[in-house]
Amino acid sequence: MPVAAPSAKLQALLKEFQQVAAMAGFLNHGFDPPQLRLQFTLYGRLRTGTEAEALGAIPRLQAWSEAVLQKLREDSAGAILPGQILVAPIQPFQGGGYTVVVNATFATKVTDSGYFKVKTAVLAAYQEAVRLREAGLEPGTPLPGAAE
Numbered sequence: 001m002p003v004a005a006p007s008a009k010l011q012a013l014l015k016e017f018q019q020v021a022a023m024a025g026f027l028n029h030g031f032d033p034p035q036l037r038l039q040f041t042l043y044g045r046l047r048t049g050t051e052a053e054a055l056g057a058i059p060r061l062q063a064w065s066e067a068v069l070q071k072l073r074e075d076s077a078g079a080i081l082p083g084q085i086l087v088a089p090i091q092p093f094q095g096g097g098y099t100v101v102v103n104a105t106f107a108t109k110v111t112d113s114g115y116f117k118v119k120t121a122v123l124a125a126y127q128e129a130v131r132l133r134e135a136g137l138e139p140g141t142p143l144p145g146a147a148e
Helices: 008-021 051-075 116-135
Strands: 025-032 035-048 084-087 098-111
Touching (some): 035 116, 051 084, 051 116
Antiparallel strands (some): 035 098
């Protein structure tokens, strides 16, 4: 039995999701018509001045990642599966200071018609990762999805 080719709509959706993921991470995918399987990795990255500051930032960065993953589930109406968080070893930065990176990996399946909530949730999460990279995560800053 021949395998059905992915629809043009699913192929276009893949390109959209790849553009979003390029903001602060990457994307693995597979077609399982009529669905597109997606596995995202989102980078939460901070630069600090000292190694001690980097160590101190890890719990807050983990909390940030947990909040992002929870918001993804809520914003996608549960279409995004629970994610996993991995803290990378602290790395010295070439220009001085240190870099702390937390990877949040999550997966979903989308169809031609059921993709909008997933796309909106994923876009918001990647925008939050870009904001984190550019502005940092100061103590007292509300986490993603926190009540205002």
